[in-house]
Amino acid sequence: MRLDIEAEVGFVVGTPSPMGSPVALADFRDHVFGLCLLNDWSARDIQAWEYVPLGPFLGKSFATSVSPWITPLDALEEARVAPPERTHELLPYLDDTGADAEPGGYDLRISVAVNGHVVSEPPFSSMYWTAAQQLAHMTVNGASLRTGDLYGSGTVSGPAEGERGSLLELTWNGRDTLELPDGKRTFLEDGDVVTLSAWAPGPDGVRVGLGGRWWGGSWDGPRGRAQG
Numbered sequence: 001m002r003l004d005i006e007a008e009v010g011f012v013v014g015t016p017s018p019m020g021s022p023v024a025l026a027d028f029r030d031h032v033f034g035l036c037l038l039n040d041w042s043a044r045d046i047q048a049w050e051y052v053p054l055g056p057f058l059g060k061s062f063a064t065s066v067s068p069w070i071t072p073l074d075a076l077e078e079a080r081v082a083p084p085e086r087t088h089e090l091l092p093y094l095d096d097t098g099a100d101a102e103p104g105g106y107d108l109r110i111s112v113a114v115n116g117h118v119v120s121e122p123p124f125s126s127m128y129w130t131a132a133q134q135l136a137h138m139t140v141n142g143a144s145l146r147t148g149d150l151y152g153s154g155t156v157s158g159p160a161e162g163e164r165g166s167l168l169e170l171t172w173n174g175r176d177t178l179e180l181p182d183g184k185r186t187f188l189e190d191g192d193v194v195t196l197s198a199w200a201p202g203p204d205g206v207r208v209g210l211g212g213r214w215w216g217g218s219w220d221g222p223r224g225r226a227q228g
Helices: 023-029 046-051 073-079 131-139
Strands: 005-013 032-040 064-066 109-114 117-120 150-152 179-181 184-185 193-201 207-209 219-225
Touching: 005 109, 005 131, 005 219, 023 032, 032 073, 032 131, 032 150, 032 193, 073 193, 109 179, 131 150, 184 219
Parallel strands: none
Antiparallel strands: 005 032, 005 150, 032 064, 109 117, 109 193, 179 184, 193 207, 193 219
16 A cells, blocks of 8 residues: 555634635634644555545544644734735635735745654745635635534645655656655555654744644654554
8 A cells, every 4th residue: 555644734613604705815814713633644556546436535534543632722822924915816706915915825944854853844834725715715605604614725736846745746656655764655554653743933932832832842743553
């Protein structure tokens, strides 16, 4: 099995919305309570077989790991940043370019380690679409939100070689290898342990650890042992 990970950020809904009422960009923080780290485990061999013409389903639906605690958005005020420059015209309900628009991005410093060895540091601040835009798009057709709903950012990857959020990207679908202290990898092997950790800038120079204590240091999690 070509077992892979996808480093993502998950957003958790706190306040629901009624059916038929889209959630505007400005209302994002009225509905989303906080965020967590998310690993979208992916079986790339199954995914490659099924995504034409079905689309990825079984290759990605067998497991998802999330960190055991949610970091409230209120703890991440110092980490809010403007998203990347918009290169395409945005539909009105997604337009966050106005002079009075609040910063929609978050400066989250993510680290991906395999067996204790860091293989990537994906930058969340460079994600083109913000969590507020994702929420607006999910509800623009009137779909409702429920307390506890979780939605993912998608794979967090940057332009540099060491900023890719999946082994598929890091190894160019197995063409290249990762050099680890315990051997080479293209995809995960039995017994491998993947650790996602992250922190964000906080007040007075402290680091907000995602998933646990937010007053200092980064938190290691979630952990997942590759089997298959």
